[in-house]
Amino acid sequence: MRSFSFYFLTVLSIIFYLSSCKQSVSDQTTSLGDSTNHVSELFSGHWIIKDYMDQLLQSHSISGIQEGLEEIYIKPETDSIYFTNGFEEVGFGFKKLNDTTLQVEKFNQDSLTNFVLSTQGHVLSYNDISAQKTVVFSKIDASKGMSESVFLYQPITNQHIVAGNYTLTEPEEATVVFEKDGKIIGWKDYQHYELCIAGDCRNFFDKQDLITLSTSEKTEDFLLVQEKDSYALYQVVNVNRPDEMPFYEKGKRVYLFQKKG
Secondary structure, eight states: OHHHHHHHHHHHHHHHHHHHHHHHHHHHHHHHHHHHHOOOTTSOEEEEEHHHHHHHHHHOSSTTOOSOOOEEEEEGGGTEEEEESSSOEEEEEOEEEETTEEEEESSSSSSEEEEEEOTTSSEEEEEETTTTEEEEEEEEOOOTTTTTOSOOHHHHHHHHHTOEEEEEEESSOEEEEEOTTSBEESOSSOSEEEEOOSSHHHHTBSSOEEEEEEOSSOEEEEEEEEETTEEEEEEEEEOOOTTOOOOEEEEEEEEEEEEOO
């Protein structure tokens, strides 16, 4: 009887000890998680490379933008940074170094990249050690018509180039709306549009903007040309070059839009 009681008490002691250890580890993990996730809301949201935005606002044209696109979307609640250059998208986890700095592993050619937030929270930057330059981002407001997008570079670019209300004057008359999210309203020929922002489609044109119009049944490319307060869409003509590389020029004008308001 005595040996059974001793055995029973010993088992209880071991169970209590293990339970205490488990609770202690759990408490430490929760505390560490809370500390890591406590990132300023000023980091949260969408950031587009500043030179891209400056050139977009100045030229209102894709061909007027010399800086390559980079957009970062930061979600502090999931310790995640999402990146795109217009044709590739990738996600990273981050580590908080202090109130104004987040660190990411293998973001580019560097082993570690520090994203630093300005005092006012309007500018984000990182040093690209391999390229020996500082990359600066401006914060973008996710306004109406953009909130459903994971990245905002497309609706932001649309907004400052072609989005708006128009009167179609050639080859027929109609009231047409190009919305920021790429939808077309009021045009029987097409329902969606997309500007070529990055990738090979930019290399195939010399200082001209390519726009793709589509329905559920067809897709067609046009050159978008601004002419005072109107926009014209021209046929895309494939030019045969000696090096056999694709290259396109402006053909016949097909559509003409007069901007309203």
